[in-house]
Amino acid sequence: MKHTAVTIKEIARLLGLSKSTVSRALTEHADVNDETRRKVQTVARQLQYEPNKIALNLKQQCTRTIGVIVPETANVFFAKVMGGIQEVANEAGYNVVVCQSNESYAAEKENIRSLIANQVDGLLISVSQETDNTDHFDIILKKNIPVVFFDRICEAFPTSQVFTNNYEISFEATEHLIAQGCRRIAAISGPQHLYHSRNRLQGYKDALRKNGLPIIDNYIITHGNHPEKNIEQYTKHLITLAEPPDAIFAINDIAAIEMMHIIKQHGLKIPVDIAVLGFNNETIGNFVEPSLSTIHLPASEMGTIATQVLLSQISDTNCKPQKKLLKSSLVVRESTSRVR
Amino acid sequence: MKHTAVTIKEIARLLGLSKSTVSRALTEHADVNDETRRKVQTVARQLQYEPNKIALNLKQQCTRTIGVIVPETANVFFAKVMGGIQEVANEAGYNVVVCQSNESYAAEKENIRSLIANQVDGLLISVSQETDNTDHFDIILKKNIPVVFFDRICEAFPTSQVFTNNYEISFEATEHLIAQGCRRIAAISGPQHLYHSRNRLQGYKDALRKNGLPIIDNYIITHGNHPEKNIEQYTKHLITLAEPPDAIFAINDIAAIEMMHIIKQHGLKIPVDIAVLGFNNETIGNFVEPSLSTIHLPASEMGTIATQVLLSQISDTNCKPQKKLLKSSLVVRESTSRVR
DNA sequence: GTGAAAGCGCTAACAA
DNA sequence: TTGTTAGCGCTTTCAC
Numbered sequence A, B: 001m002k003h004t005a006v007t008i009k010e011i012a013r014l015l016g017l018s019k020s021t022v023s024r025a026l027t028e029h030a031d032v033n034d035e036t037r038r039k040v041q042t043v044a045r046q047l048q049y050e051p052n053k054i055a056l057n058l059k060q061q062c063t064r065t066i067g068v069i070v071p072e073t074a075n076v077f078f079a080k081v082m083g084g085i086q087e088v089a090n091e092a093g094y095n096v097v098v099c100q101s102n103e104s105y106a107a108e109k110e111n112i113r114s115l116i117a118n119q120v121d122g123l124l125i126s127v128s129q130e131t132d133n134t135d136h137f138d139i140i141l142k143k144n145i146p147v148v149f150f151d152r153i154c155e156a157f158p159t160s161q162v163f164t165n166n167y168e169i170s171f172e173a174t175e176h177l178i179a180q181g182c183r184r185i186a187a188i189s190g191p192q193h194l195y196h197s198r199n200r201l202q203g204y205k206d207a208l209r210k211n212g213l214p215i216i217d218n219y220i221i222t223h224g225n226h227p228e229k230n231i232e233q234y235t236k237h238l239i240t241l242a243e244p245p246d247a248i249f250a251i252n253d254i255a256a257i258e259m260m261h262i263i264k265q266h267g268l269k270i271p272v273d274i275a276v277l278g279f280n281n282e283t284i285g286n287f288v289e290p291s292l293s294t295i296h297l298p299a300s301e302m303g304t305i306a307t308q309v310l311l312s313q314i315s316d317t318n319c320k321p322q323k324k325l326l327k328s329s330l331v332v333r334e335s336t337s338r339v340r
Numbered sequence C: 001g002t003g004a005a006a007g008c009g010c011t012a013a014c015a016a
Numbered sequence D: 001t002t003g004t005t006a007g008c009g010c011t012t013t014c015a016c
Helices: A008-015 A019-026 A034-046 A053-060 A076-091 A105-117 A135-142 A166-177 A195-210 A232-237 A253-265 A284-286 A299-315 B008-015 B019-026 B034-046 B051-060 B076-091 B105-117 B135-142 B164-181 B193-210 B233-238 B253-265 B283-287 B299-315
Strands: A063-072 A094-098 A122-125 A147-150 A160-164 A185-189 A220-222 A247-249 A275-276 A294-296 A324-325 A327-332 B067-072 B095-100 B123-127 B147-150 B160-162 B185-189 B220-222 B247-249 B276-277 B294-296 B321-328 B328-331
Touching: A008 A019, A008 A034, A008 B051, A019 A034, A019 A247, A019 B164, A034 B051, A053 A324, A063 A076, A063 A135, A076 A094, A076 B076, A076 B135, A094 A105, A094 B076, A122 A299, A147 A299, A160 A166, A160 A195, A160 A299, A166 A185, A166 A247, A166 A275, A166 A327, A185 A195, A220 A232, A232 A253, A232 B008, A232 B164, A253 A284, A253 B283, A284 B253, A294 B233, A299 A324, B008 B019, B008 B193, B008 B220, B019 B034, B067 B105, B067 B193, B067 B299, B076 B095, B076 B299, B095 B105, B123 B299, B147 B299, B160 B164, B160 B193, B160 B299, B164 B185, B164 B193, B164 B247, B164 B276, B164 B328, B185 B193, B185 B233, B220 B233, B253 B276, B253 B283, B276 B294, B299 B321, B299 B328
Parallel strands: A063 A094, A063 A122, A122 A147, A147 A160, A160 A324, A185 A220, A185 A247, A247 A275, B067 B095, B067 B123, B123 B147, B147 B160, B160 B321, B185 B220, B185 B247, B247 B276
Antiparallel strands: A094 B095, A294 A327, B294 B328
């Protein structure tokens, strides 16, 4: 390392003062002679003194760092959330350490261990697809570390949670498809041990039920850990059914666009033969033909709010867990517009 | 914070030993009685002792943390690079703190200050579009902090650099377009004070020149900080020229796909009327019609290599700066396939 | 208004 | 083999 680092001790030596006086002068403490303060600050500036954060951390028993665990940083949604997190955290003088679980339970567990060992002041977590129990989170409770789950939350856990109205938006989206005349609506859904996936599927089912449509198992695809790998198979499976669906509620925009591509290749028309609905509202949805209807998630906002909640808990340790519900919205474009 | 934290002192008190003995027992030091070690380790496990990293940091004068500054985390390319960085860093027991410059010089400068103040062991930087001088990097040299620039490198700087063969791939891509019979090739290019943008444009120009084609200013669009905002205008401008281009070398895949969309809307055929070439090889390029030809960048690999170089410099401070050139490759799909 | 000393949690040189 | 001591850089009582 740079052994050149200027310390308070050095400044003290140079000015024939004690460390404490220098410290006080630098931290704008009251009881210090104006003259002395001026001198200290001048020298500090000349030497480009920067207080050693590590020493401060040790002294103050906090790191002003928050740890974030996401399934995958390359995922557009999480990347946007990260933006929101950074913004609020940096504004408040906090650093952000990011870890990826890569959808693996083991990695998630290890990330938690590592972040805690590194004394982060708080955690922001979106759980991996593999995570179907919460044992590895217990240590967070035991050590009483502020934590906020976001998006892929851990419902049963007595901590703060920030999430979107998955059930409602899924219900709304399904009713939109029904309103467009779709009667055989397929849905690609995530692992059912995850709260948000479960809710999404439930919203879909309830909308069908409410509208007197049957729930057909063949139309519901629950995929494993790497959905993007199987979109092609799913699509081919669906469109070659004896009675193929007339709408597909995809798991995300990229999957939706891939499905559209395959559907078109098979000579089917979108949305007339099959309507396609995405999820995430990525920019690209505007530029495909037909343009993609989708669900807009308040990604960046989710990051900012989760971070705000976390920071409030860090500053007030016995502040109650908060549940924040953010609203998504349906973005209707051409891929589901069958009636005028 | 959690005042419950178990310390070495606590364990020592419990066992009637000294802190040092406990420390030695825990760190697998040689000179310690097997019996003692066993006892210490048992208690440590029972109490779920975790060494305080901050104290270690202070003691060892390093944080095992590397700071990363990227223009934007939501950018797919940088998100992929981040993946590679995380992988190598975590493997080596390093944490990664991410900052975004949001393409702003001021933010970049502030990020550097903040990361250095937080005593990161090293830096990975991809410079912002706004950055047209290197004054704010001087402090890194002065403090002798290991740094590796990647992708958007800072050529003039006497530090390690990891980058791709922008000139060559751009040359190759342009020759590919020429080989497809294109004669009026437009290019959308980044700010010319950036090394990689300059090289890309130069490769394009040299390929034209070598093939006896004129360099037409009207076909070269150099954009500012937020290109995505103006893609539509650029495209309309180009296709309404008296002599519109018969190929466009876009700045990235998303821009390319937006351009294709607009071109198609204007009744022109791709690639026959206008060939379109992207940059970045995003998945989505496979699923648009026509499928998008593009340049594949070794994004994740760039992250892993940059991190490896950085770590080697951290461990050996007077290890010489390294320049690493990674190869991109041309991915030819339908959007540029005009001959058979 | 300033200095001396203790202490945050840990390691390591030196003693015993 | 174990304990004592010092010290990493800083803040903060407590004396003076």
